[in-house]
Each structure stands twice: as C-alpha cells, then as structure tokens.
Amino acid sequence: MVNKKLSILIILYEENFEIIKKCLSQINEFKIIIIDNANDQSLKDKIIKNFKIYKYFLNKKNIGFSKAANQGISECDTEYLFILGADCLITNQDIEQLIFAKEKYNNCFLTSPTFYDSNGNFDYNGGPLYEEGSKNEPVKNSGDICVNAVLTTAVLFKIKDIKEIGLFDEEFFLYFLDDDLCKRIKNINKSIVQVFKAKAIHTHGQLKIKNKLKKIFFRNFYFDYEELYYLYKNNLHQKKYNIVKKKIPKFIFKFFINLLIIRFDKSIYYLSKLLAFYKFRKLTK
16 A cells, blocks of 8 residues: 655666666555656666556756756655665665654654665764765764764655755755755754664665766766855855865866876866866856
8 A cells, every 4th residue: 555645756867777676676655756867768667567656757868866856846746755865775664764753853854764784784874064074984873863964865854844945956966965955954953863763775876877987077077066066055165165276277287188198087087177166166256
C-alpha cells in the first residue's frame, strides 16, 4: 500500500541501472518521482519496467541539482518530500523514522538519517556548515542530535516549509546547495535533526561524466564558482576572492603553457578556474 503522506524525489545523471535498482528495491511504499538530467530514455524504460514510478521526467539538458530539485518540489502532491541520492540505500521503515522524528520535534525543519559506509562504519552526514570547519569526520551519535548542516543526498522536509523559506537557489548547480539550505534554516532558528534510528548506507557515487576533460572542467568550474557565490551570499567572500585574484596571472600562464605542451587535462583545469572567477566577478559587479 502506498503511503500518501510522502513522496521520494530521486535526481539522476548518467546513472547505472544496477545502482538505481538497489536503491529502488527498498522503497516501495511511497510515491517515487524521478528526474533524469541526462535524458536517458533507455534507462527510463528499464526502471519503469521493473518498478512502479509515480512521475518520471526526462530533461533535455542537465539543468543542475538545484533546478531539478525545485522541479521535483513543484510536482510533489504529498505533505512531505524526501530527496534521496541514487547512491543511497534506505528502507521504508527508516524513512518512517524520519517522518516520526519530524513530527516529534516541534522546532524541526528537516530530518536526515545516520549514514554508514558499505562496511558498517559511521559515515559523514551531519556536521558544521562550510565556513565552520572540516566535514571529513562523521558524527558518531547514539541518539537523535541537532546539526548545523547535512548532505542533501537524503533529507526530509514538509513542502509547505520549503516554500515558506524559499526553494533551492538555482545559482548552485551541484555544490554548496546543502550548506545554503541549512544556513537559511538556521537563520530562522529552526532545527536540523540527524535521526539515529533512521539508518542509510551511502555508497558515494562519483561525478558521472564519461569524457575526462569535460569532467575536469565540470568539477572545478562549478566548485570554484559556487564556493565564491556561497561565501558572497553570506558576506564571507572577500578573503577567498582576494586569494584567487592574486593567482589569476599564474592560472593564465599555466593555461597557455600546458596548452603548448599538449597537456590538455592541466590546461582545462586552469581554464575552469579562470572562467569560474570571471563568472563570479561578472555576477558581483
């Protein structure tokens, strides 16, 4: 029987069917909304042949995570939405624990599971915001705890709540959208709860772009630009901006040198950093 209280949103980009199969096989009690930013019709055919999907969208181009998340929010007709990464394994019962915790804690805006890696060890999920320190260490909790930030690879919230504070900022294509959302939640004095009894396994899917040079550009351009943009939104960018600005002559030199010696991977790396900086500077003029 389908739980009419919650929908699950899964955003795909060049995903492997076997990975998605493992994810979907454990969550059969909720409405599933899938948005594929890679426009993969053959993958869609495989999925809908094997699983009951409530809504499935093929985007003609990669619109990024934030825009796809907002697309999913607009298509959700249930009280709750759970955003789930295809590289995460979680059961129906664990999702129920997330709903229970959300309803239990009056000040709670968002809940997220406690993550484990494939070997059963605590994995990172909750912790500080980007500007507050390292996120490398997992939170080893023995009960529900409030954290300042979680990954949007597995988050549950009410649709009405996200609409009240504003949807995902679509300037974030892939990175820092987690911190941006959590920062806005903290700014209205609401809580983010990592739920101990809700367990999930995070297999850490990598950036799925087959072309090596495109992958180098994609990762570095969006990370560098979105890091500066996130800091700028929170009036914390000046130090980072000045550091990058001083490196621009070096980036230009390295770009041309590596181009001349046919080191295209290095050349693309420096080009991505240059373009990220100039995009940010154009935005803030």
